[in-house]
Amino acid sequence: AQKVTQAQTEISVVEKEDVTLDCVYETRDTTYYLFWYKQPPSGELVFLIRRNSFDEQNEISGRYSWNFQKSTSSFNFTITASQVVDSAVYFCARNTGRRALTFGSGTRLQVQP
Amino acid sequence: DTGVSQDPRHKITKRGQNVTFRCDPISEHNRLYWYRQTLGQGPEFLTYFQNEAQLEKSRLLSDRFSAERPKGSFSTLEIQRTEQGDSAMYLCASSLATGLNYGYTFGSGTRLTVV
Numbered sequence: 001a002q003k004v005t006q007a008q009t010e011i012s013v014v015e016k017e018d019v020t021l022d023c024v025y026e027t028r029d030t031t032y033y034l035f036w037y038k039q040p041p042s043g044e045l046v047f048l049i050r051r052n053s054f055d056e057q058n059e060i061s062g063r064y065s066w067n068f069q070k071s072t073s074s075f076n077f078t079i080t081a082s083q084v085v086d087s088a089v090y091f092c093a094r095n096t097g098r099r100a101l102t103f104g105s106g107t108r109l110q111v112q113p
Numbered sequence: 114d115t116g117v118s119q120d121p122r123h124k125i126t127k128r129g130q131n132v133t134f135r136c137d138p139i140s141e142h143n144r145l146y147w148y149r150q151t152l153g154q155g156p157e158f159l160t161y162f163q164n165e166a167q168l169e170k171s172r173l174l175s176d177r178f179s180a181e182r183p184k185g186s187f188s189t190l191e192i193q194r195t196e197q198g199d200s201a202m203y204l205c206a207s208s209l210a211t212g213l214n215y216g217y218t219f220g221s222g223t224r225l226t227v228v
Contacts, residue, residue, distance in 0.1 A: 004155075037219075043202065045156070045219035091155050099146070099169055101217070103155025 002026040004092050006104035013082050014112050021077045021107045023092030029053075034075045035093040035101065036066065045091070051075065082111045117220035119205050125226045126195055133191045134223045138207030145188050146217065147180055148204040149173065156204055162188060195227045 005024045013019045025034065036048040049059065051068055059066045063080045079086055087110050093103040118137040126132050138145050143164050148156035159178070160170045164185035174180075177195075182188040192199055202222040 042221060043224075044221040045204065045206075045217075047217065047219075093155070096158070097169075099144075099161050100158035100171070101156075102158070105153065105155050 002028065002094065002096065002102060004094055004102055004104035006090075006092055006107050008107045009105075010108040010110070012110040012112060015084060016081050018078060018080050019082050019109065019111075021079075021090050021092075021109070023075045023077065023104060025073050025075065025092070025094050027053075027073065027094065033095045034068070036075075036077050037091045037093065037103075039089040039091060039106070041088070048077075048090075079109075082109075084111050084113050087111045117205055117207050117218050119203075119220040119223050121223055122221065123224045123226075125228060128195060128197060128227055130195055131191065131193045132195055132225060133189050134203055134205075134225075136188045136190070136205030136207075136220060138187070138205070139218055140186075142207035142209055142218070143185065144208045145182055146206040146208075147188070147190050148206065148219075150202040150204055150222070151200075159190075192225075195225075197227045200225055200227045 003026045032053045034051045038046040038048055049066055056068050056070055065078045067076045089106045089108045091103045091106045093101045096102045120135045124132055146161040147159040149159055150156040158171050159174050160180050162182040165182050177193045180190045202224050204219055204222045206217040206219045208217050
């Protein structure tokens with residue numbers, strides 16, 4: 001199986017700090033998709049971003065930004081000026097075949113007021 | 114449409130009992146997926162349907178597990194003779210069949226505890 005590794009199990013920051021969540025993936029494919037999801041305490045996985053392997057441009061959406069580095073097989077996620085509402089577990093994922101997603105083990109982010 | 118609904122939210126059962134979970138996808142979505150998430154881990158793919166056809170099953174889906182989507186709308190996931198190792202969150206997701214779009218919408222899951 002082509003793994004997704006999120007080495008940071010838990011990160012704690014104080015509100016307004018910037019924080020980067022790391023994601024490294026394995027791939028033998030030339031075409032693939034990468035994702036980030038947020039899982040708040042309610043349990044529902046909330047889609048944040050999808051990126052295909054041909055698009056290496058970094059993306060910014062409000063306080064969120066993503067850095068895709070194909071050369072190092074990484075797809076890192078940065079939250080700028082973190083807020084308490086950002087506290088959640090964040091998952092990085094990639095497609096496996098045409099339908100399924102393979103998720104990393106997640107990074108729990110705690111933002112302290 | 115309020116999204117993907119799963120019922121029940123929580124289920125506690127004794128080892129050896131059978132349990133069934135239900136998922137109602139977003140109405141216009143023709144693809145439906147089941148994932149399992151154990152504590153401290155990411156979700157793991159179990160199976161997926163396109164309309165009523167079950168097109169892919171993971172090796173995780175042992176013969177005690179069966180999923181159906183009889184009319185291409187809601188789906189059920191049944192676990193027979195539950196074991197303590199089945200304790201997990203069972204997540205359902207749905208999407209439109211648009212190639213590699215992967216526009217999944219997940220439900221809030223059913224948390225199963227086997228005692």
